[in-house]
Every structure is written in C-alpha cells, then in structure tokens.
Amino acid sequence: MAKNEWLTEHIQYIQGLKSPTATQTLLVELATIPAPTAQESRQLDKLVRLEKINQKADSMKAEAARMLSERRENQRRAHTRELIELGGIVPMVDFPVDRGTLTGALLWALDQFRTDGDLQRTLKKRGDAFIAERENDKKPETQASAGVAAEAATAEKAPA
Structure with a gap:
C-alpha cells in the first residue's frame, strides 16, 4: 500500500474516533494542509x-494477548484432562463410589505417608504395575479388533 493510500485511510480512521490523541489530531491537521512547508512535511512524515509504529505495537499487543489466552486455555484443558484421568481411577479399581469414603481413604494414605517414607514409593510401584497390566490387557483386544477388521476388508476385496 502506498504512503498516500495508507495516510488517506488512516485519516478517515482517525476522524471516526471519538477521542483521537493529540498526535493523531496534529497528523490530520498537517495532512489536510494543501501546500505544506518543508518543516510541516517533515513533521507529517514523523x-x-x-x-x-503505534499500529505495529497494537498489533503485537493483540498477538501477545492471543498467545496468553491460548496458553491459559491449553493449561485449563490439561488440568481438565488430568482431573478426568484421576476420576477414571475410581471405577478402574472398583472402589466404592462415595466421596466421603474416597476422601477418607486419601486422607488416611496421606497420614501413612507421613509416618512411613517408603509407603508412597511402594504404592506407586503397585499402582503403576496395575495400570500397565490393564493397558497390556487392552492392547491385544485392540490389536485383535484391528486384525478382524483387516481380515474383513481383505475378504470384501477378494472375488467370490
């Protein structure tokens, strides 16, 4: 966009503002002078x-705000995903679904951690092993399902 086109559009923008800044008002005044002096031309250029520069700064501020908003949204999603995963543990271990019982069990575990430093590591190993075993049990089912689907697709393609 040529300088004159930008200036014309920007003057229209400034004139549409409810309260332009002093520099914007001066810019409009200098731009509307029919035969500006050399000094007025230099001032207009400045x-x-x-x-x-202000437009670029506003654009960068908007981009920074968008990035911050996106980051907060990603953190919120990650937190929600973590809570959902943690909530899925209760039915996975067939724990009685009662908030009071679950809270009491967790508080009891915290008390035990304070008295037995190795208990947390022991429980983590047991829990990780349980989760790994469940995931391994699910994999053959998924692979078997994929194999059946592949066989069915091959059978459909084969001439009768």
Whole structure:
C-alpha cells in the first residue's frame, strides 16, 4: 500500500474516533494542509512513522494477548484432562463410589505417608504395575479388533 493510500485511510480512521490523541489530531491537521512547508512535511512524515509504529505495537499487543489466552486455555484443558484421568481411577479399581469414603481413604494414605517414607514409593510401584497390566490387557483386544477388521476388508476385496 502506498504512503498516500495508507495516510488517506488512516485519516478517515482517525476522524471516526471519538477521542483521537493529540498526535493523531496534529497528523490530520498537517495532512489536510494543501501546500505544506518543508518543516510541516517533515513533521507529517514523523507523525506517520509514529502512527505506523503505534499500529505495529497494537498489533503485537493483540498477538501477545492471543498467545496468553491460548496458553491459559491449553493449561485449563490439561488440568481438565488430568482431573478426568484421576476420576477414571475410581471405577478402574472398583472402589466404592462415595466421596466421603474416597476422601477418607486419601486422607488416611496421606497420614501413612507421613509416618512411613517408603509407603508412597511402594504404592506407586503397585499402582503403576496395575495400570500397565490393564493397558497390556487392552492392547491385544485392540490389536485383535484391528486384525478382524483387516481380515474383513481383505475378504470384501477378494472375488467370490
């Protein structure tokens, strides 16, 4: 976009503002002078550069705000995913689904951790082994399902 096109569009933008800044008002005044002096032209050029810098700064601020918002949203999603995964543990181990019982069991475990430093490591190993075993039990089912689907697709392609 040529300088004159940008200036014309920007002047229209400034005129549409409810309360333009002092520099924006001066820019409009200098731009509307029919035969500006050399000093007025230099001042106009400086104000145009300033307005372009301000536009770039506003654009960068908007981009930074978008990045921060996206980051907060990603953190919120990760937190939600973690809570869902933790909530899935209760039915996985067939724990009685009662908030009071679950809370009491967790509080009891915390008390035990304070008195027995190795208990947390022992329980983690047991839990990790249980989860790994469940995941391994699910994999053959998934692989078997994929194998059956592949056989069915091959059978459909084969001439009768």
